[in-house]
Amino acid sequence: MQVLRNVFRRKLRVFLTISGITIGVLALVVMGSMAEKINLMVSGGTRYYSDKVTVNAEGSGAMFSTGPLSLGKLQEIKNVPGVAEVSGSIGALLETGSSMSFGMPAMIIGSDMRGDNLENFKIGYSQGQTIGPNDVGSVVVGSDLVSKLSAKVGEYITVRGEQFKVAGIMDKTLTAPDSSVYMTLSDAQRLFMQDLPEMVRSQINAADIVTSFVVYPTKDTDPEALAATINDTVSGVTATGPSAFKEQIASVTGIFNAILYGIAIISLVVGGLSVINTMTMSVSERTREIGVRKAIGASDGQIVRQFLTEAGVIGLIGGVSGLFLGWIAATIVNAALESRNLNLFVVTPRLAIGAVVFAVVLGLVSGLYPSLHAARMRPVAALRYE
Amino acid sequence: MKEMENDLMPIVIKGQDIHKRYVMGKDNYVDALQGASIEVEEGGMVAVMGPSGSGKSTLLHILGCLDSLDSGEVWLDGRRVDDLGGGDLTKLRREEVGFIFQTFNLVSSMNALENVALAAQYAGKGRREAREAAEAAMARVGLADRQKHRPSELSGGQQQRVAIARALVNSPRVIFGDEPTGNLDSASSEEIVAMMHSINNETGTTFVLVTHDPGVAEACGHVIHMLDGKVRE
Numbered sequence: 001m002q003v004l005r006n007v008f009r010r011k012l013r014v015f016l017t018i019s020g021i022t023i024g025v026l027a028l029v030v031m032g033s034m035a036e037k038i039n040l041m042v043s044g045g046t047r048y049y050s051d052k053v054t055v056n057a058e059g060s061g062a063m064f065s066t067g068p069l070s071l072g073k074l075q076e077i078k079n080v081p082g083v084a085e086v087s088g089s090i091g092a093l094l095e096t097g098s099s100m101s102f103g104m105p106a107m108i109i110g111s112d113m114r115g116d117n118l119e120n121f122k123i124g125y126s127q128g129q130t131i132g133p134n135d136v137g138s139v140v141v142g143s144d145l146v147s148k149l150s151a152k153v154g155e156y157i158t159v160r161g162e163q164f165k166v167a168g169i170m171d172k173t174l175t176a177p178d179s180s181v182y183m184t185l186s187d188a189q190r191l192f193m194q195d196l197p198e199m200v201r202s203q204i205n206a207a208d209i210v211t212s213f214v215v216y217p218t219k220d221t222d223p224e225a226l227a228a229t230i231n232d233t234v235s236g237v238t239a240t241g242p243s244a245f246k247e248q249i250a251s252v253t254g255i256f257n258a259i260l261y262g263i264a265i266i267s268l269v270v271g272g273l274s275v276i277n278t279m280t281m282s283v284s285e286r287t288r289e290i291g292v293r294k295a296i297g298a299s300d301g302q303i304v305r306q307f308l309t310e311a312g313v314i315g316l317i318g319g320v321s322g323l324f325l326g327w328i329a330a331t332i333v334n335a336a337l338e339s340r341n342l343n344l345f346v347v348t349p350r351l352a353i354g355a356v357v358f359a360v361v362l363g364l365v366s367g368l369y370p371s372l373h374a375a376r377m378r379p380v381a382a383l384r385y386e
Numbered sequence: 387m388k389e390m391e392n393d394l395m396p397i398v399i400k401g402q403d404i405h406k407r408y409v410m411g412k413d414n415y416v417d418a419l420q421g422a423s424i425e426v427e428e429g430g431m432v433a434v435m436g437p438s439g440s441g442k443s444t445l446l447h448i449l450g451c452l453d454s455l456d457s458g459e460v461w462l463d464g465r466r467v468d469d470l471g472g473g474d475l476t477k478l479r480r481e482e483v484g485f486i487f488q489t490f491n492l493v494s495s496m497n498a499l500e501n502v503a504l505a506a507q508y509a510g511k512g513r514r515e516a517r518e519a520a521e522a523a524m525a526r527v528g529l530a531d532r533q534k535h536r537p538s539e540l541s542g543g544q545q546q547r548v549a550i551a552r553a554l555v556n557s558p559r560v561i562f563g564d565e566p567t568g569n570l571d572s573a574s575s576e577e578i579v580a581m582m583h584s585i586n587n588e589t590g591t592t593f594v595l596v597t598h599d600p601g602v603a604e605a606c607g608h609v610i611h612m613l614d615g616k617v618r619e
Contacts, residue, residue, distance in 0.1 A: 297480030
């Protein structure tokens with residue numbers, strides 16, 4: 001209590017200082033929660049791609065291509081030594097016309113589900129259950145799309161103008177599946193055909209189209225080496241191993257993270273400077289008090305501790321209020337963007353704890369110089385101070 | 387530690403040929419003490435008088451381990467203390483001496499009891515123990531009913547009584563007072579002088595009081611006069 005009384009002696013000044021830290025922590029939480037969201041998506045992707053090879057149409061821009069491939073390639077790929085199973089799939093945008101925006105766009109994923117028993121990236125179901133390759137007309141919905149599509153297990157939702165029965169709703173994964181609708185390959189092929197120009201459509205058979213193959217290597221096969229073998233032996237396709245995902249995505253998000261955290265750190269440094277300023281003024285105003293405290297027996301360590309505690313408390317209050325405001329901001333923005341299926345921010349426990357700890361440490365570090373200055377005062381000189 | 391002998395009461399404080407120069411800038415200095423020597427008997431009540439600038443306060447601060455000296459010796463309770471380091475001096479200020487100032491110097495953000503308990507806490511007492519010691523000291527100075535008052539809610543005389551309680555709380559050997567009545571009206575001054583006198587009588591605590599106030603000097607058994615940085619008894 002005494003600490004709080006001392007801290008709030010100069011209410012306006014302390015309020016302004018705490019506001020400085022609050023804004024810094026707010027920036028850290030908002031920027032950090034955006035980075036956390038991206039990190040979770042990237043780590044989910046890294047985990048998903050870690051044990052498999054992705055095959056797309058040649059020259060179609062690698063991993064996330066939606067360029068069409070013939071299902072006929074499936075057998076050709078399966079014949080490559082080291083391939084345990086190949087699964088054909090279709091990826092298409094949930095809404096035609098939506099463009100790649102911040103984060104992941106909502107996707108339709110259709111799969112022949114051949115590799116499901118080899119899949120290590122398991123997803124649980126919060127309601128209902130998964131679908132099988134023959135469940136035409138049924139879908140599984142990602143957690144972020146539930147409210148957008150008004151999805152309820154057993155009821156129907158509309159995807160691209162067609163009615164589908166919801167078989168299950170997936171657990172939140174914090175990565176790509178959250179914003180995906182899974183369906184059978186044949187359903188997805190039919191929807192995908194609608195995207196193609198009339199001329200192309202008339203020349204191809206819907207049942208023959210996929211946009212990618214997911215290749216599951218045999219137990220002892222290195223997916224990276226397998227990707228190279230597929231590129232060498234199968235014509236007209238581009239195979240990519242796990243490292244491609246890291247190279248394409250992780251390195252870009254690394255820079256993005258650095259920028260986000262950089263902005264937040266700069267605002268915190270400004271907050272830290274204002275703590276130094278406040279504590280220095282506080283020490284200067286309380287010079288006499290420091291003299292008195294030393295005269296009645298305070299050691300240098302006790303004086304340092306007193307002022308460091310006050311600086312730490314300023315950091316703590318700023319940190320907690322910044323976290324609170326940041327969490328509110330993230331929640332409001334997420335709620336506002338929900339209809340556009342953008343879940344931009346994730347305030348993770350490590351971010352929340354990290355932000356508050358950082359603010360306290362910032363307060364302590366900033367308070368160190370003024371505290372040492374206070375402790376080193378000669379008692380008589382401090383007592384004479386007017 | 388070297389024991390000092392005395393025929394009557396033992397000497398509790400001894401200052402020997404103390405010199406102190408304050409340097410304000412190049413060729414600008416003040417020789418505050420120029421060979422001041424003093425002896426105070428245990429249980430005594432001594433007034434130090436003299437014109438402004440005679441070195442009274444400087445002597446008090448040096449004897450009370452608040453300031454350093456340039457040359458000379460200071461002995462407290464038979465122990466030489468002028469060559470001690472910062473940590474030992476802090477310990478002495480906690481346990482052996484108490485201070486009373488002209489402007490009371492209470493911490494304004496704390497109530498009266500907290501001000502007194504603070505000194506006990508610095509001396510290593512736990513929170514509860516410090517509080518009990520502070521309550522006893524507040525009762526001793528007749529302010530048991532003013533414990534929760536902030537310094538700004540107390541009169542000058544009451545504030546000085548809180549300061550006396552704070553000086554007393556660790557049962558020091560010596561209490562130093564720098565113009566303890568300098569900011570008080572005559573009625574309050576008399577009250578404070580009487581209080582210090584009764585504490586001195588009851589507990590045997592030694593008082594060394596720098597003062598301009600003849601009333602204070604009169605109450606003290608022994609008056610020391612200073613002039614130009616030297617003691618002239």
